[in-house]
């Protein structure tokens with residue numbers, strides 16, 4: 473048995489004694505035989521031990537203070553005294569002591585230990601911030617409070633959860649501004665052409681939008697958007713990989729039966745904003761440069777696009793392949809069939825026939841089939857326009873031969889995941905900045921980039 477094991481066993485014994493004492497005082501005599509109560513009481517004692525240990529750690533990291541130190545302004549700070557400070561950590565409130573410097577001509581004070589550990593007295597620690605953000609990107613702030621209390625065993629205000637979550641979104645926005653600047657800089661773009669980073673052989677992109685209810689705060693907003701519904705635009709970059717047969721969904725198996733290898737999106741990176749299409753196009757270009765979209769040999773966009781989406785793609789990536797998401801196109805036929813036919817047999821025959829035509833790339837036949845129904849069916853009339861406008865993006869026979877992922881539902885689900893699941897909770901109403909920050913935080917969480925984002929947020933000296 474090594475020293476650590478012995479030490480842990482001795483500590484555990486003391487913890488057991490403490491928990492026994494606390495449970496003996498419980499109003500219910502069954503407390504000492506109720507495992508859930510014992511577990512919670514143990515966790516709470518360990519939490520208190522953690523808070524004490526973290527405070528001791530930080531205080532002992534202080535060392536002997538120097539008499540003077542350079543100030544950020546270029547002047548000199550004088551040592552004042554050891555001052556206590558409190559932060560909210562994963563163990564609850566933690567108090568520690570550290571050297572405090574002041575008396576520079578600029579009037580600023582400083583505690584070097586706080587800077588070293590990214591501590592802001594009165595605020596939350598990096599570790600707790602990460603947990604609050606994890607809850608805040610998943611649940612409405614008022615719900616995440618209760619949820620967090622169950623795990624943490626202490627209360628964190630709804631406001632703090634909101635603040636930490638949205639701070640991550642703001643951090644994402646700063647990162648995106650940096651990407652946007654470099655992606656518009658000719659020198660950077662020239663160097664980017666010779667990048668040593670791996671370039672994916674084939675990269676996919678998607679764009680979509682969903683509406684969020686905004687609470688008009690300023691006069692200009694009230695005049696501009698009387699309904700207060702605004703589009704959050706969402707985009708993503710991803711690659712594709714074959715799906716192992718055992719993991720295939722019913723929908724994927726149906727595709728397989730049609731003679732297509734089943735694929736799924738992988739390495740997905742999301743971005744989003746609440747801006748005009750042109751500005752969103754700049755974000756698409758900027759994140760695209762980071763994903764090497766401009767350098768890949770095979771760039772494919774799979775969308776169910778409104779006109780602004782295809783326009784942005786054509787503007788920024790004129791050589792990219794444009795595909796209307798197969799499931800959306802097939803769903804159109806489904807809707808027409810149900811609107812135009814009252815009897816099952818002719819409806820199913822029509823649907824089977826047109827779906828096969830679409831799958832085989834015979835879009836002219838599909839357009840004709842809709843035109844034949846169009847005179848007495850509005851749904852068919854709409855579909856006629858839809859298939860006519862998008863016929864060049866529905867060459868599914870070619871796409872299948874090239875092995876493209878023709879419908880992943882990727883961006884549809886990212887809109888659902890970012891906007892519907894988080895920003896459209898019942899009764900949810902946002903101010904613009906809150907909606908944007910929360911959406912960006914959630915996009916970061918859903919992207920493969922979550923860990924580095926949190927590391928950056930924790931203010932660790934990373935080489936990025």
Ligand SMILES: [Zn+2]
Pocket residue numbers: 543544545546547548576577578579580
């Ligand atoms: Zn100074």
